[in-house]
Structures are given as structure tokens and as C-alpha cells.
Amino acid sequence: MRAVVVEQYAPIDQIGLKEIAVPEPAPGQIRVRVQAASIGFVDGLKVEGRYQTKDPLPFTPGAEFAGVVDAVAGNVAGITQGMRVMGAARSGALAEYIIVPPEAVEVMPDALSMEAGAAFRTNYLTALYALGERGRLRAGEQLLVLGAAGGTGVAAIQIGKLLGARVIAAAxxxxxxxxxxxxGADAVVDYTKSDWRDALKEATGGHGPDVIFDPVGGEVSVQAFRSIAWNGRHVVVGFAAGSIPALPFNLPLLKGGLLIGVDVAQIARREPDAQTRVMAQLSAWLNDGRLVPVVGKVFSLEDFRAAFTTMQTRAALGKMVVRIAE
Known part of the structure; x- marks a missing residue:
């Protein structure tokens, strides 16, 4: 099978597409023929060996995928060959086949395309868990979304609107x-301008955001917290800007604010009930048509490097998707 293989941590232009053996599922595993995979900032960091944990070499990058179950080993219940599934794994998605445990996948709604399925799970799970479970966003509150045009950002806009919030998008x-x-953003601000907090204050009617959804990091995160409403919640989901900010501890005191961290990779293990609730709500919204996942640009497998480059240069609108097979 064809797969992207990282033999040494390196920039993406030094990573190749190779022919390797089709993997066989062990007991308790399934094999999925991958039709689409999406990539995010974590995937780019892993390829270069700059993520906080390193995948053992050699490895195939890519965490999110959608495809068709191709083989089911023993000790697996509820999954059969031919099922259309979307899922997430530590790595391995940028290949024609992937081996995962059955709990790593969800059956896809019939109306969902493979590309949408590959771009859906992590972004929307992150957005709803962050805003609903942790940020306690309520109808009528004001939500500021940083990095609003990225994959998680646009998911947060859509989820915020479904939860009844007024959404201000910063891009x-x-x-x-x-x-x-x-x-669906109700208002927008340009956070590259020196006076962007004045625009944010105006957009919120002087109130400030009740909840901040932050996949960006860097200095903009500190400035956003300075504008938060009394008893506001600042939810940190990533550091796309490339730097981790240091928040002065007097700001939470002065604002009565909460700084909340979200690591979507740990939800299933640490809060399985929360993950079940969130996925059930997302599935309901998908099935009744209230939520339509956003797919960014779609690349062929041969052009996987361009997908990474588009994402890493922050030129992306939505999440980048690589089509593995028709």
C-alpha cells in the first residue's frame, strides 16, 4: 500500500510517499481502507519531531480519517466489514489502510462525505467539549473565537451559534x-491591529466576551484575557501561533476569570461519559441537518506536502483534507 512515511524527523518537503506492506489486524483490532484523512498543526509538529511527545520512527503521520472497514479480527463486536466509519488514532492515517481498535471509530451518518468525515471528529468534539462541557457557554452569552478561520475556529463558530451565543470571530x-x-459569526475583529481590543469592546457593547475559545496562543491570548467579561472563561485548546503565553496571575483575580485547558486526546480516557454526551449531541445535529461540517481545501495523496505547507503557513481556511482513495 502507499503511505506517507517519516523515517527521520524533518520538514515536510523531505518526507516521502512509499510502498509498504498492508498491515494485518490483531485480535481486538479492525482494518480500515482509508478514503480521506485530515491534517492539523499537531501532525506538522510530529513530522518535524517538535511535538511534546514523539512518535517512534519510522511512522506514518495523520490522526483523523474516514473510510470503509476492510477487515475485522477476533474479539471485536459491533463492527462489520463494509461499514462507513470516521475515526482518530495517534498516527497512521495518511495511508491506504490503517489498523485501529474499534473504539477509535464512529459509524458515519449516511449523508456525510468521506472528506467531511475526516475533517469532523476532532474539531467538532474539541469545540463542543470546550464550549459546552468546560466553558459552560450559555444562550445569550458572547463568545470570542480566536483563529476563527482555522479548522477548530470555524467549528467553534458553528457550535457557539447552535448553543445560542453571539459570536465574535477574530482573524x-x-x-x-x-x-x-x-x-455564522455575528461580528469580526482583526487581531493583528494594535487597537483590536477597542474593536472587541465595541463589538461586545462594552461587556467583553463571556467565553474565549483560543487555539492560537502567543501574545494575542494575553490581550484577549485582558478583555474578558467578569466571571469569563478562557478556554485554551492549542498554540497555533507557535508560542506559549505566560498569563500574569493578577488578571484572573481582577477579572474573576477562569483559565481552562482542553486536551481532546485525553477526553475518552479521563471523561468517557463526557465524550459520549458530546458525540451523541454532534450526531443528532448532523442527522437533523443543523450542523454541516466545514471542509477546507482537498488535496490528492500525491500532493500531501502542499496540504501540510498550506496548513503550516496559516493560509488555510478550514481544515486541510487529503483524499486517499475514491
Whole structure:
């Protein structure tokens, strides 16, 4: 089978597409013929060996995928050959086949495309868990979404609207701000401007955001917290800007604010009931048509490097998807 293989940690332009053996599932595992996989900032960091944990070499990057169950080993119940599934794994998705335990996948709604399935699970699980379970976002509150045109950002806009919030989207270009508006943002601000907090204050009617959804990090995160409403909740989901901010401890005191961390990779293990609730709500929204996942640009497997480059240069609108097979 064809697979992207990282033999040494390196920039993506030094990573190759190779022919390797089709893996066989062991007892308690399934094999999925991958039709689409999506990539995010974590995947780019892992390829270069810059993530907080390193995948043993050699490895195939890519955590999220959608495809068709191709083989089922013994000791597996509830999964059969031919099922359309979407899932997430530590790595291995940028290949024609992937081996995973059955709990790593969800059966896909019939109306969902493979590309949408590959871009859906982590972004929307993160957004709803962060805003609903941790941020306790309520109808009528004001939500600020940083990095609003990225994969998790646009998911947070959609989820925020479904939860009844007024959404202010912060993004760095006119194109990204209009993209955010097209998916429901009520107002937009340009956080690259020195006076962007004044624009945010105006957009919230002087109130400040009740909840901040933050996949960006860097200095903009500290400035956003300075604008938070009394008893506001700042939910940290990532550091796409590439730097981890240091928050002065007097700010939570002065604002009565909460700084909340979300690591989607740990939810299933640490809070399985929360994951079940969130996925059930997402599935209900998908099935009744209230939620339509956003797919960014789609690349062929041969062009996987371009997908990474688009994501890493922050030129992406939505989440980048690699089509593995038709």
C-alpha cells in the first residue's frame, strides 16, 4: 500500500510517499481502507519531531480519517466489514489502510462525505467539549473565537451559534474574516491591529466576551484575557501561533476569570461519559441537518506536502483534507 512515511524527523518537503506492506489486524483490532484523512498543526509538529511527545520512527503521520472497514479480527463486536466509519488514532492515517481498535471509530451518518468525515471528529468534539462541557457557554452569552478561520475556529463558530451565543470571530485577514462570517459569526475583529481590543469592546457593547475559545496562543491570548467579561472563561485548546503565553496571575483575580485547558486526546480516557454526551449531541445535529461540517481545501495523496505547507503557513481556511482513495 502507499503511505506517507517519516523515517527521520524533518520538514515536510523531505518526507516521502512509499510502498509498504498492508498491515494485518490483531485480535481486538479492525482494518480500515482509508478514503480521506485530515491534517492539523499537531501532525506538522510530529513530522518535524517538535511535538511534546514523539512518535517512534519510522511512522506514518495523520490522526483523523474516514473510510470503509476492510477487515475485522477476533474479539471485536459491533463492527462489520463494509461499514462507513470516521475515526482518530495517534498516527497512521495518511495511508491506504490503517489498523485501529474499534473504539477509535464512529459509524458515519449516511449523508456525510468521506472528506467531511475526516475533517469532523476532532474539531467538532474539541469545540463542543470546550464550549459546552468546560466553558459552560450559555444562550445569550458572547463568545470570542480566536483563529476563527482555522479548522477548530470555524467549528467553534458553528457550535457557539447552535448553543445560542453571539459570536465574535477574530482573524488576521479580510478573507478569513469573511470566511468566518459565512459560517455564522455575528461580528469580526482583526487581531493583528494594535487597537483590536477597542474593536472587541465595541463589538461586545462594552461587556467583553463571556467565553474565549483560543487555539492560537502567543501574545494575542494575553490581550484577549485582558478583555474578558467578569466571571469569563478562557478556554485554551492549542498554540497555533507557535508560542506559549505566560498569563500574569493578577488578571484572573481582577477579572474573576477562569483559565481552562482542553486536551481532546485525553477526553475518552479521563471523561468517557463526557465524550459520549458530546458525540451523541454532534450526531443528532448532523442527522437533523443543523450542523454541516466545514471542509477546507482537498488535496490528492500525491500532493500531501502542499496540504501540510498550506496548513503550516496559516493560509488555510478550514481544515486541510487529503483524499486517499475514491
Amino acid at each position: 488576521s485577514t479580510d478573507e478569513k474574516r469573511e470566511f468566518a462570517r459565512s459560517f
